[in-house]
Amino acid sequence: MMFPAVAPMVLAFHQVQTARRKQGRAFVSTWIFVCGYMAVWAAAGLVAYGAALTGERLADLAQWSPSTAARFGGVMLVWAGVFQLTPLKAVCLSKCRTPMGFIVTSWRDGGGGALRMGITHGLYCLGCCWLLFVILFPLGMMNIAAMALLAVLIFAEKTLPWGHRVATLAAVLLIAYGAMVLFSPVLLPTFMDL
Numbered sequence: 001m002m003f004p005a006v007a008p009m010v011l012a013f014h015q016v017q018t019a020r021r022k023q024g025r026a027f028v029s030t031w032i033f034v035c036g037y038m039a040v041w042a043a044a045g046l047v048a049y050g051a052a053l054t055g056e057r058l059a060d061l062a063q064w065s066p067s068t069a070a071r072f073g074g075v076m077l078v079w080a081g082v083f084q085l086t087p088l089k090a091v092c093l094s095k096c097r098t099p100m101g102f103i104v105t106s107w108r109d110g111g112g113g114a115l116r117m118g119i120t121h122g123l124y125c126l127g128c129c130w131l132l133f134v135i136l137f138p139l140g141m142m143n144i145a146a147m148a149l150l151a152v153l154i155f156a157e158k159t160l161p162w163g164h165r166v167a168t169l170a171a172v173l174l175i176a177y178g179a180m181v182l183f184s185p186v187l188l189p190t191f192m193d194l
Helices: 003-022 030-062 064-083 087-097 097-107 110-134 144-159 163-183
Strands: none
Touching: 003 030, 003 097, 003 110, 030 087, 030 110, 064 110, 064 163, 087 097, 087 110, 087 144, 087 163, 097 110, 110 144, 144 163
């Protein structure tokens, strides 16, 4: 889901490395940068998986009803919406929106430098989008429509000139939808009444 949004950064990194190679200067393959970026998201995925297993176990132990579980999902949606409006989101989004700016301010030479740059950029992307991925738990991890919508949202936030407005609109919609789920849990696609 992140590949469309990270493509401008990867292409900018590749462009700089291609220019260095043409000038006869030391260059690094783009895949090293991508590996750093992917390592961040792989680690985040493992943490999310562990949190999901723990959450499922705790919900079973507490014997949550389907309505309670859905309402918790509503809280997660509201939380994600509020996060869209935070300074942390704005800072991370600004780093993700300007690939050449990131390269100029974060440049490191060599393979280790490229890996570090990929990790740093991955951390900014994670900081920007982590709660958007968390809401896939209440919306359904294999909900293709939700995944596609989130991929479009993330791409729009990061690449369109009015991406900050997209983030604000997403915040309003997430908060409103989360509030509706709190009052009517059946509005959540994963709601299952036993």
